[in-house]
Amino acid sequence: MSYQTTQQLYSSRRRSSLSNTGSGATWNRNQNTVAFVSSMKLGPVAHTILVAMMVVVLGLVYLTQATRATSYDYEARDIDNRIAELTTKKSDLEVENARLTALEAVQKSKVAKAMVAPAATDYAR
Amino acid sequence: MALRKGSRSKLLAVFVLGMMLLFSVRLFQLQILQHDEYVQRSAAEQIRPLTIPAKRGLIYALDGSTPVPLVINQTVYTMFADPVMVTDPDKIVDVINRVAKDNLQPNPEALLSIKNSRYQILGKKLTRRQAEEIKKENLQGVGFQAVTERVYPEGKLAAQTLGFVNAEGLGQYGIEAQYNDALTGKDGLLKSVTDVSGVPLTIGNRNIHKPAKNGDTIVLTIDRNIQSYTEKALVRGLKKAGATNGSVIVIDPQSGKVMAMANFPTYDPANFGHVKSAAVYNNPIIDEPYEPGSDIKTFTVAVGIDKGVILPNSTYNNQDFIKVDDWVIRNATRGHTGNITMQTALNYSLNTGMVTIVERLGDGSHINLQARNTMYGYFHDRFGFGKLTGIELPNEQPGIVIPPTDVQGNAVRYSNMSFGQGMDLTMVQVASAFSTLVNGGVYYTPTIYGGLLHEDGTFMQAPVKQPKTGIITPKTSKLVHKMIHDARAKFYATEDKAGYDIGGKTGTSQTLENGRYVDNQTVATYLGYGGDTMPRYVIMVQASGKGLNLQGNLHALPIFTDISNWLIDYLKLQPKR
Known part of the structure; x- marks a missing residue:
């Protein structure tokens, strides 16, 4: 310089x-x-170096943004996996709920076994 | 310094220029001419198409008016091992024995010792919890594969109505087959640039994300409580009768909605492969036409009244036999000879009375073409005998009603048809038409599709199908309704709960073997209704068995009575005072 x-x-x-x-x-x-x-x-060499540095800085900025976008993809992927896991758990609970409220299960329950048929029925009109 | 002519520098310059020209040509070829091909190659390596599987829709029944699940999905896991990668087979066997013993394949030690195999299934249908517990053990060479399977919380309930899903994911039989497309939904598509691990990235403008459309959740008109009680009553009744086969259909005569459809023998749809015969998958109520027997007399009486040729108290001379062409038709119950009413003929199920009605549809003494045309017009065209009802189930059979124009549709055929022989009908046809007799003459198409259950839990009921009015006049319906009530009340009033309107008619039909009726095998049928101020249910029962002589009044009627008395309580019907 x-x-x-x-x-x-x-x-x-x-x-x-x-x-x-x-x-x-x-x-x-x-x-x-x-x-x-x-x-x-500034002479021509200094100009060249400055331009080169600017290109490098811009490149780094671009790379940072691109990498950040990709890292969002991984985060999104993790969230998707979590959603899928929770959906599976919800589905399992629904199945469990359906089994527990099925007629067979209800009829075998202690509450149902303790029930007795009404001796007489009257109707309000 | 200036180059001299022919110097090496000049040659070098020419060589470099030539090479550059060569490169340019090659680049032009690669980038311009073969552009599309390389773009495709690049996309094939970078872009991975991923299918987003649609979830198969569920099937619900009703509990009163609340939808309850009959068929749902569950994710289960298949545990597999790569014997080459396995380092500690004893630990694997120990862990799976501890966590999921019931799901273990036989002899896992032997499976793990097959070193020339890279894939051996160790356990099937593991739950998520079991799979997670095993995963925690970090077993070398062991993996899991998630599989979605159909689960039936109510077990075998309404198996033939539901059908099942085969290994290819296709609905077979019942609702699963009928609504396979709607239940399947539509897979989504994700086309995306992926990293080396296959993780989709958002970079690139060629990504496609089409979400999956899950299958519809269908709600049936079946009430699970009525279905359950009907199935149990059928099994009880068949056991008592010694019968091996039987079916019951329960219909709402005011809407055509099927409340229950039970068959025996049945099967477990969760283990649909464990059956002795594939015939058990069928639903005889819709796909097995048979000669329904004397319960059809209620229809013959209705035709006679509607055409004005008889009334309940109209009389005829019963001699316990009647001649039609060269054939002599006899009564099964004998002794009520002389001038008797049509009500008596119905009460005692006298064939002669029914043949007399058909004769009166003609010239009064012969079953001529006019009589046959009239009867066919009612049976086939109005009541829908011999035609598909249109119920939303696959493989429905139309049955057979021979038209009078056919050479087989002669007077003898039509005399037999008047008491339920000589034509093949399905139970769903007969029960739907019977509803017309007692509900004022309106024909409701039988339906089992109740509507859709949305993901937010709202139940959208299916639109009501347009009923056909004027099948018989309301006046005829009223008279027939009373005749059917009286026919039951004459003999079985004490079996019914007091204060309700219950009616019905027995049927005992011979069966055909090699084209001839045999005496050692009969099918028992009972067709009836029940209600308070109006008929609330129609029940048709059928019981049969190879080589069994079954009677409608002895073997089918008790099943009707059992269900009818229970339904009165379940539907909270109030007695008439």
Whole structure:
């Protein structure tokens, strides 16, 4: 990398303008009359390296995002597996519930065995 | 420095240029001309199509008005081993013996020692808990395969109505076959780029995700309590009668909904392969037409009244026999000779009375074409005998009713038909038509499909099928209704609960062997109704057995009575006062 230091740190535009035009031109309020010039100047190699670094950074950003998307896939997969597991458990419980409430099971239950047929029935009309 | 003509540098430049040209041509061929082929190859390696299996729909019955499951799905596991990978066979046998002994295949030690095999099934139908417990042991060379199977919480209940699902996942017999497409649903598809482990990734724009559509959950009109009681009553009755085969159908005469459909012998749909004969899968109520016998006399009487040729108290001269062409038809019950009423003829099931009615449909003394046409018009066209009823079950048989235009449809045939012989009908046909006789003359198509149960638990009832009115007039129905009640009350009133309207008619039919009626084998039938202010149920019972002489009044009627008296309580019918 090469650079050079300039002797003049800034130059007044007002003065140069006045000297250049010689017409006594006026300056508007708030108008910059001083242009700062960087003391550093980048050469072609520095530019190339900077561009390369920017490409690398952008590439890394892209890779990070792509990897993150993939990691979401794995998370989603885990959640799917969990849902499938819970669905299976729910299904098992439904089967168990159906077996426990089946007529055969109900009729064999202690409650059913303790029941007796009514001796007489009357009807409210 | 300028190159001289023919220098090596120039040759090199030409060579490099040539190579670049070659590469360009090759790249053009690969990327442009063969683009599609390589895209396909790439997709084949990266994109994996995964089927999302649809769950088979369930089958429910009713408990009163609440749907309850009859057929549900359960995930079970098949435990297998790779004998080459197994390091500790003793531990495997020990663990499976401890956790799932009942599911263990015979001689697992021998299976694990078959070293030239990579797949041996050690256990079947393990529950999820059992599979998880075994997995915790980290057994080397052991794996599990999830399998969905049909589970029947009510056991054998309504087996022939339900059918079963075979090893290929296809519904066989019953509702499983009838609604196979609706129950199967539609598999979904997931086409996705996967990683090396086969995990689907969302990257790529060629992913396809079509969710599966699970099968419908069907609710039947069968009431599980009525079905259960009917099955038990049938077994009790058959055992008492010494009969080997029997069927009962219970129908709501005000809607045509089948409340129960029981057959014996039956089978366990969870173990459908463990049967002696595949005939047990059939449902005789819909697919085994037979000569129903004297219960058909109720229909003959109805035709006579509806056509205005008789009334219950109309008389005829009974001589215990009647001649039709060259044939003599006799009564099974004899002695009630002389001028007797049609009610008496029905009470004592006299064939002569029924033949007389058919004669009166013609010229009064012959069963001519007009009489036969009239009878056929009622039996076939109005009552639906010899036609499919359209009940939502597979393999329904139409039976046979010979038309009068057929050479076989002569006077003798139609005289026999008047008392239930000479035609083959299914029980579902007869019970549905009988409902018409007692409900005011409306024919409801028998139905067993009650509707759909949605995933949110709402029960959407099937639309009501359009009934056919005017099959017989309401006046005729009222008279026949009373005649049927009186026919039962004459002999069996004490067997029924007091205060209810119960009626019925017996049937004892000869069977045909090699085209001839035999005397040593009869089928017993009872066809009746019950209710309070109106008929609430129609029950048809049939009992039979090889080489057995079974009587309608002795062997089928007690089964009707048993179910009828129980139904009165179950349906909470109030006695008439």
